[in-house]
Structure formats: C-alpha cells, structure tokens
Amino acid sequence: xxxxxxxxxxxxxxxxxxxxxxxxxxxxxxxxxxxxxxxxxxxxxxxxxxxxxxxxxxxxxxxxxxxxxxxxxxxxxxxxxxxxxxxxxxxxxxxxxxxxxxxxxxxxxxxxxxxxxxxxxxxxxxxxxxxxxxxxxxxxxxxxxxxxxxxxxxxxxxxxxxxxxxxxxxxxxxxxxxxxxxxxxxxxxxxxxxxxxxxxxxxxxxxxxxxxxxxxxxxxxxxxxxxxxxxxxxxxxxxxxxxxxxxxxxxxxxxxxxxxxxxxxxxxxxxxxxxxxxxxxxxxxxxxxxxxxxxxxxxxxxxxxxxxxxxxxxxxxxxxxxxxxxxxxxxxxxxxxxxxxxxxxx
Amino acid sequence: xxxxxxxxxxxxxxxxxxxxxxxxxxxxxxxxxxxxxxxxxxxxxxxxxxxxxxxxxxxxxxxxxxxxxxxxxxxxxxxxxxxxxxxxxxxxxxxxxxxxxxxxxxxxxxxxxxxxxxxxxxxxxxxxxxxxxxxxxxxxxxxxxxxxxxxxxxxxxxxxxxxxxxxxxxxxxxxxxxxxxxxxxxxxxxxxxxxxxxxxxxxxxxxxxxxxxxxxxxxxxxxxxxxxxxxxxxxxxxxxxxxxxxxxxxxxxxxxxxxxxxxxxxxxxxxxxxxxxxxxxxxxxxxxxxxxxxxxxxxxxxxxxxxxxxxxxxxxxxxxxxxxxxxxxxxxxxxxxxxxxxxxxx
DNA sequence: TTGTACGCGTTATCAT
DNA sequence: ATGATAACGCGTACAA
Numbered sequence: 001x002x003x004x005x006x007x008x009x010x011x012x013x014x015x016x017x018x019x020x021x022x023x024x025x026x027x028x029x030x031x032x033x034x035x036x037x038x039x040x041x042x043x044x045x046x047x048x049x050x051x052x053x054x055x056x057x058x059x060x061x062x063x064x065x066x067x068x069x070x071x072x073x074x075x076x077x078x079x080x081x082x083x084x085x086x087x088x089x090x091x092x093x094x095x096x097x098x099x100x101x102x103x104x105x106x107x108x109x110x111x112x113x114x115x116x117x118x119x120x121x122x123x124x125x126x127x128x129x130x131x132x133x134x135x136x137x138x139x140x141x142x143x144x145x146x147x148x149x150x151x152x153x154x155x156x157x158x159x160x161x162x163x164x165x166x167x168x169x170x171x172x173x174x175x176x177x178x179x180x181x182x183x184x185x186x187x188x189x190x191x192x193x194x195x196x197x198x199x200x201x202x203x204x205x206x207x208x209x210x211x212x213x214x215x216x217x218x219x220x221x222x223x224x225x226x227x228x229x230x231x232x233x234x235x236x237x238x239x240x241x242x243x244x245x246x247x248x249x250x251x252x253x254x255x256x257x258x259x260x261x262x263x264x265x266x267x268x269x270x271x272x273x274x275x276x277x278x279x280x281x282x283x284x285x286x287x288x289x290x291x292x293x294x295x296x297x298x299x300x301x302x303x304x305x306x307x308x309x310x311x312x313x314x315x316x317x318x319x320x321x322x323x324x325x326x327x328x329x330x331x332x333x334x335x336x337x338x339x340x341x342x343x344x345x346x
Numbered sequence: 347x348x349x350x351x352x353x354x355x356x357x358x359x360x361x362x363x364x365x366x367x368x369x370x371x372x373x374x375x376x377x378x379x380x381x382x383x384x385x386x387x388x389x390x391x392x393x394x395x396x397x398x399x400x401x402x403x404x405x406x407x408x409x410x411x412x413x414x415x416x417x418x419x420x421x422x423x424x425x426x427x428x429x430x431x432x433x434x435x436x437x438x439x440x441x442x443x444x445x446x447x448x449x450x451x452x453x454x455x456x457x458x459x460x461x462x463x464x465x466x467x468x469x470x471x472x473x474x475x476x477x478x479x480x481x482x483x484x485x486x487x488x489x490x491x492x493x494x495x496x497x498x499x500x501x502x503x504x505x506x507x508x509x510x511x512x513x514x515x516x517x518x519x520x521x522x523x524x525x526x527x528x529x530x531x532x533x534x535x536x537x538x539x540x541x542x543x544x545x546x547x548x549x550x551x552x553x554x555x556x557x558x559x560x561x562x563x564x565x566x567x568x569x570x571x572x573x574x575x576x577x578x579x580x581x582x583x584x585x586x587x588x589x590x591x592x593x594x595x596x597x598x599x600x601x602x603x604x605x606x607x608x609x610x611x612x613x614x615x616x617x618x619x620x621x622x623x624x625x626x627x628x629x630x631x632x633x634x635x636x637x638x639x640x641x642x643x644x645x646x647x648x649x650x651x652x653x654x655x656x657x658x659x660x661x662x663x664x665x666x667x668x669x670x671x672x673x674x675x676x677x678x679x680x681x682x683x684x685x686x687x688x689x690x691x692x
Numbered sequence: 693t694t695g696t697a698c699g700c701g702t703t704a705t706c707a708t
Numbered sequence: 709a710t711g712a713t714a715a716c717g718c719g720t721a722c723a724a
Contacts, residue, residue: 017701028711033703043709064419064475065701067410068716072703083438083454086635089430096429096456105474108429108454110442127406128451234639263639270641289430293580293609295616295641363717374695379719389693411717414700418719 016059025053036061067129076316077125077133078106081113086260086288087305088136091157094309095134102317104131115139122148132316137202153319155312159202167315167325169308173203176301176332177210180255180283183299183334185218187342189253189281191226195240195265197257198231207257207285225249230261237264245272252280252343259284259291259300266294266339281340297337304330362405371399382407413475422662423471423479424452427459432606432634433651434482437503440655441480448663450477461485468494478662483548499665501658505548513661513671515654519549522647522678523556526601526629529645529680531564533688535599535627537572541586541611543603544577553603553631571595576607583610591618598626598689605630605637605646612640612685627686643683650676 018036022029027046034040035050053059067073078095080088092108099106107130111118118140125133133148137158148154149166161168184192194211197204208227215222226249228240237256241264244251256262262284269280276282276296284291284300291298307330315325364382368375373392380386381396399405413419424441426434438454445452453476457464464486471479479494483504494500495512507514530538540557543550554573561568572595574586583602587610590597602608608630615626622628622642630637630646637644653676661671 018703019701029702030704030711030713031709034710037703039703041709046710060469060473062475062701063473064410064413065716066703068414068700068718069702069704071716073410083429083442084432084435084635086430086432089435092429093456096454100455105453105455105470107451108442109446109451110439123406124451127409129408129410234636238639263636266641267639267643289432290580290609290636293584293613295612297613364719365717375718376695376697376720377693380694383719385719387693392694408717411700412719414702414716415718415720417700 016057018059018061021050021053021057021059024057025049071129072131073129074103075105075107075128075130076313077122077128077130078108079111079118079121079125079133079135079138080108081111081136081138083108083110086290087258087286087303090289090305091136091309091312094306094311095313096309098310098313098317102313104317106134106313111138111140113139115141115144119144126152132320134312134316136312139200153316155316155319155325157308157312165319167319169312169315169327169329171203171303171308171329172332173206174210174213176285176303177207177255177257178214179210179332179334180285180301181211181214182217183336184253184255184281184283184340185214185220187253187281187340188344190220191249191251192220192253192255193226193228193241193244193249193251195228195230195237195254195256195261197261198229201232204257211255223249226251230257232258232260234260234264234267237261238268239264241265241268253282253340254280255283255285257285259286259288259298262298262300262339263290263294266298276339277341281343283340287335291335292337294339296339299337299339300335302333302335362403364405364407367396367399367403367405370403371395417475418477419475420449421451421453421474421476422659423468423474423476424454425457425464425467425471425479425481425484426454427457427482427484429454429456432636433604433632433649436635436651437482437655437658440652440657441659442655444656444659444663448659450663452480457484457486459485461487461490465490472498478666480658480662482658485546499662501661501665501671503654503658511665513665515658515661515673515675517549517649517654517675518678519552520556520559522631522649523553523601523603524560525556525678525680526631526647527557527560528563529682530599530601530627530629530686531560531566533599533627533686534690536566537569537595537597538566538599538601539572539574539587539590539595539597541574541576541583541600541602541607543607544575547578550603557601569595572597576603578604578606580606580610580613583607584614585610587611587614599628599686600626601629601631603631605632605634605644608644608646608685609636609640612644622685623687627689629686633681637681638683640685642685645683645685646681648679648681 018032019029022032109121118138132153135156146163154166157169160170230236230240256265284298287300287302291300311327315327318325364378365375368378455467464484478499481502492509500512503515506516576582576586602611620626630644633646633648637646657673664671
C-alpha cells in the first residue's frame with residue numbers, strides 16, 4: 001500500500017490554520033481566504049496548490065474566527081416555542097436540513113409562548129451574532145418583530161406581515177378549518193362541535209372563522225354552545241368534550257382546532273363509552289406524526305410542519321443573499337382516515 | 347418622569363465593546379475583562395464604575411470574540427438522532443433548560459442513527475469550537491467516543507462506558523423491561539408477546555433480557571415465536587402484531603419495547619377488532635407524552651427523558667468545571683394506566 | 693491591584 | 709491577480 005505524502009492527521013484537523021495552509025502552498029493567507037470564499041479570481045495553479053494543501057493538512061476553517069473578522073457567523077437563530085413540540089419539532093427538522101445543506105448551523109432556542117422570553121431569546125441570539133433569525137409563530141408583537149428585522153434578516157411564520165428585511169410565511173388556517181368542517185358537513189353532520197385553540201393564539205381566530213364560514217355556506221346555523229374553549233393541548237380537548245357532554249347539547253361530530261386536542265377529545269369520548277366514528281365523527285388539524293396511528297386513525301388537515309420549516313429556512317437564505325423570498329406554504333389538505341363517517345342528516 | 351442619565355441605547359446594545367466600557371469607566375480593558383470573568387480581585391471602586399458603565403452603555407460581551415481569544419465559547423454540542431423525536435425531544439428540553447441557566451447555549455445537531463453522520467456532526471461541532479459534547483445514545487462506537495472525549499468533555503447516554511473526560515448515563519433497560527413483564531405476569535398473563543426494538547440498538551438487547559428474566563422468575567416458558575422484530579417506530583409495532591395474529595400463536599398480552607411500537611400494536615389490534623385491554627393487554631416503554639392520551643391510556647415504563655436531559659447537561663457542566671459527575675438516572679417505574687387487565691391464568 | 697501588549701484565525705482594505 | 713497589513717473584540721501573560 002502506497003502512502004500518500006503527508007497524510008491528513010486523522011479526520012480531525014487538530015489545529016490547522018489558514019495561515020499554515022498558506023505557507024504549505026506558498027501563497028499568502030489572503031489568497032487562501034479568497035479561494036475559500038470565492039471572493040475573487042485566482043490562477044488555476046495557485047488554486048490547485050491550495051486545494052491540495054487543504055486536503056493534505058486536513059484544514060477546517062474556524063467559524064469563530066470567521067465570525068469575528070467577517071461579521072458573518074454562518075449561523076441562524078431559530079426561536080421555537082418548545083423544543084419538544086410535536087408540531088414545531090417537525091419544522092425544526094426541515095430548518096435543520098436546509099440550513100445544514102447551505103453550511104449554516106441553526107441555534108434553537110425556546111420562547112415558551114411568552115413574549116418576554118422571546119425577547120430574551122433574541123438578545124441571546126444577537127449576542128451570538130447570528131446572521132439571521134427564524135421565529136416560529138410566537139407571541140412577539142408585530143412592531144417588535146419589525147424592529148428586530150431592521151438589523152437582522154428575519155423570517156416569521158404564522159402571521160401576515162410586510163416589512164423590509166422581513167419575510168412572513170403564513171398558513172391558510174381559514175381554508176384548512178373550512179375544509180375540515182366542509183368534510184363533516186358533506187357527511188351529513190349538522191351538529192358539529194368546535195374545540196377552539198386559545199384566543200391569544202393567532203391561529204385560533206382564523207380556524208374559528210373557517211368553521212363558521214363552512215357552516216354558513218351549508219345553511220347550518222352557528223351555535224355558540226357548540227364552540228368549546230381549548231388551549232391546543234390534549235387535556236384541554238378532553239375537558240372540552242366532557243363539558244360538551246355535560247351540557248346536554250346534541251352533537252354528532254367534533255372538529256378540534258388541532259390534533260392534540262382531537263386526541264384528548266377522542267379520549268373523553270372513549271371514557272364515556274362513545275365510539276369514534278360510529279357515535280361521533282372527529283376531525284383534527286395539523287396531521288401530526290401520531291395522527292396516522294391514533295385509534296382510530298385521525299382524519300385531519302395536513303399542515304406540513306416539515307415544509308414550513310424548509311421554506312422558512314430557504315426564505316432566510318434568500319434574505320441573507322439579498323434576494324426577495326417568494327415562497328408560499330402549500331395549501332391545506334384534508335387527510336382522510338378513519339375517524340369520520342357519513343350519517344343521515346338530522 | 348425623571349430621565350436616568352445616559353440611558354442604555356435601547357435593549358439592544360448595538361455595538362458596545364469592552365474597550366468602550368473601559369474608557370467610559372476610566373480603567374483598562376483588562377480590568378473590565380477580569381471583572382466580567384471574576385479572574386482576579388479588583389477594588390470595589392473600579393468594579394462599581396465598570397458595572398455602571400456596563401449598564402449605561404448596555405454592553406453585552408461578544409461570545410464570538412470570547413471564543414477566539416479565550417478558547418471557550420460557552421456553547422455545548424448536542425447530538426440527538428432526530429430533532430423531532432418524541433422521546434429525545436423531551437431530553438433536549440431538559441438539556442436546554444439546564445445549559446441555559448448556566449449561560450451555555452446548546453448546538454443541536456441530528457445524527458439520524460447513523461455513525462457516519464454522527465461523526466460529521468462532531469466535526470461540525472468541533473469546528474464551532476463547542477466546549478463540550480452531549481451524545482444522546484446513537485450508533486457511534488465506544489472507541490470513537492473515547493477518542494473524541496480525549497479533546498472534548500463528553501457525556502453519552504444509553505450505554506455503559508468509562509473513560510477520562512467522559513461520563514456515561516445509562517438507563518436500566520433490563521429492570522424496566524422486567525418490571526413491565528412482571529406486571530403482566532402478576533395479572534395472570536402467561537402468553538406474553540414481546541415486540542423488540544431493532545437489534546442494532548443497544549437498548550433492545552437489555553429489554554429482551556428483562557422480559558426473559560421475568561418470565562423465568564415466574565416459571566413461564568420462553569417462546570421464540572412470541573418475540574416479534576420491531577424497529578422502535580409505530581409501523582413496526584403494527585406489522586409485528588399483524589404477523590403475530592397471522593401466525594396463529596396464542597397470546598393474551600403484548601409488551602412492546604417502546605411506546606411508539608405499542609401505539610402501532612394497539613392500532614393493529616383495533617383493526618382486527620381486538621379490544622385493549624378486554625381481549626389483549628398492552629404495555630409500552632418510555633412513557634411518551636402521548637401515552638397518557640392514547641386509547642386506552644397506555645400502561646408503560648416511565649423513563650424520564652426530561653430528567654435524562656437535565657442530568658446529561660449537569661454532568662457536562664461538572665466535567666467542564668473539572669469535577670467528576672456522580673449523577674444517576676432515576677430507576678424505571680411502572681406507570682399504571684388502562685391498557686392492561688387481570689385474567690385467569692390459563 | 694492594575695495596565696500594556698500580544699495573540700486567537702480569519703476577512704477586508706489597501707497597495708502592487 | 710496577489711500580497712502586506714490592519715482590523716474584529718476579547719483573554720491573558722507579563723510587567724509595573
């Protein structure tokens with residue numbers, strides 16, 4: 001076996017600096033830097049020599065030094081609400097994938113649905129000199145967000161907002177909710193309960209609107225008693241159904257404003273001996289990973305967290321690149337599974 | 347309203363440097379640095395002057411420059427397998443919480459259960475000059491891990507391993523599985539199927555051992571036909587049960603090596619018209635967030651991901667501090683819910 | 693106790 | 709096209 005001259009010192013380039021590469025290849029550090037960044041044109045000979053030196057020495061550029069010198073850290077801040085959220089988690093995955101492919105590293109921090117915490121997150125990220133910011137929904141005011149965007153390219157999801165250096169990616173909650181309700185209506189349901197998300201959340205309002213719009217389009221009267229408060233978590237869906245049943249109000253179907261509440265609702269029904277879908281039809285919203293394996297598999301509105309993450313990341317990269325992002329989230333789609341069934345209209 | 351003299355220029359300290367603080371307070375940059383890091387003793391007057399200057403200027407130290415100069419970045423690499431994993435996601439939350447409180451920021455990267463990818467993650471993190479590393483289980487070989495630990499304080503979960511600069515946090519899979527099986531046995535079940543995790547995963551073997559040990563302790567013969575292969579995801583649990591049923595083998599209970607497979611198993615049973623727990627008892631492993639709201643609520647082995655994350659982070663902080671961590675994961679516990687019931691021993 | 697001066701590894705600005 | 713040289717913001721010997 002032939003030994004290549006000057007093999008790299010293992011996969012880990014201990015402390016090989018750009019300057020060493022420069023010396024090793026007989027050029028100046030500046031030239032090496034240029035080659036690395038494609039900043040300028042260099043002669044092919046030098047380029048080759050440098051490339052070889054890089055390979056032989058196992059040189060890895062130091063992002064820290066880069067950040068100090070160039071002002072860019074090749075890192076992006078991502079504010080999510082809880083790192084273990086079933087919905088946003090998938091979005092993080094999409095962000096990670098796209099950013100990583102572009103040489104960026106995401107810095108994930110959690111705001112816990114709290115504007116103050118989100119502000120703190122931004123300080124932390126800014127201190128870390130991230131090149132850009134992705135905010136997954138959250139509670140931060142539009143004004144604050146715009147101010148942040150003034151000095152930090154920002155992508156925000158879950159709201160409509162136009163500002164320089166800022167791009168908003170909004171999912172069509174209204175249409176999603178309309179679709180879900182429409183499906184139930186088509187199956188002959190007339191008494192459709194709606195478990196809403198908490199009012200402070202921007203998505204909640206639109207989903208309620210979609211529900212009402214579908215009802216109206218079918219000439220079904222809206223009943224306030226069929227709208228139950230929820231907070232986007234399982235337990236709130238469960239409580240809502242318990243209250244609904246206790247209220248004595250008639251219903252043959254439930255539309256929950258997200259899957260987690262739908263799961264809770266399903267449990268409450270189960271606990272009362274009501275079967276889904278034989279006794280009650282159920283539709284969720286989000287299409288979480290668990291929806292396909294719940295019992296019964298949940299019919300729901302697909303809102304691709306993965307795609308959302310990917311597009312958010314691509315938008316940020318565009319912003320960072322001085323371009324104007326033009327991405328749009330895919331339209332909501334009904335995913336038909338086994339939690340609804342047709343009934344004779346009452 | 348009284349204006350405080352020289353109010354900070356907004357919450358965002360635009361570009362205030364340590365040197366500016368030094369000038370503003372009439373001391374040298376070195377002194378400011380010392381105060382910031384508690385590196386040396388300083389006279390109270392100077393300290394006060396500096397503190398005030400920091401406040402007035404709204405100075406925020408630049409971690410990037412710090413990293414370059416001091417070699418510490420106050421950041422820790424965390425290799426998880428999938429950023430959206432329901433089990434490890436909770437662990438990330440614990441890590442984030444503890445690290446954040448200590449002024450560290452976690453850099454989350456995903457290895458996707460692939461040793462090569464994990465290696466790449468390590469390169470990336472090393473390039474980012476993280477101060478330490480937490481590896482959540484994963485497939486990396488022990489030897490590789492020890493090598494990494496030579497130059498980077500490391501905490502690893504999911505395996506036993508002793509090495510300098512390395513701390514391993516291992517959950518008692520054997521005992522957990524034994525507990526689960528024992529519970530079923532106590533309820534009178536004798537034909538207990540076991541859906542195992544995939545063989546490449548370190549946890550799988552121990553859980554199988556625990557299952558067998560419990561069987562043996564009760565004088566119940568081990569039947570290979572009751573052991574189904576799985577891969578720790580829902581669909582594999584579903585397939586396993588389908589095969590089990592097709593095989594004609596008798597069984598009254600199922601123990602799945604994790605909750606996700608238990609969910610899949612429950613679905614397969616549901617699809618065949620078998621009720622849990624009336625016809626078949628079911629036990630999972632992990633106690634995922636969803637287990638409490640599955641139908642029926644799943645009896646399972648609690649393995650606190652949150653605690654695991656917290657302890658991993660604390661261990662790393664100890665390592666970083668030159669101390670020897672002495673943390674141990676809490677013992678596994680059976681969480682009794684509604685997916686099992688007693689039967690007359692056959 | 694405090695200040696001076698240098699270095700960390702890279703990019704950017706000048707020259708050439 | 710390429711090479712010096714000066715930042716970038718901070719930590720830390722070393723000196724005082």
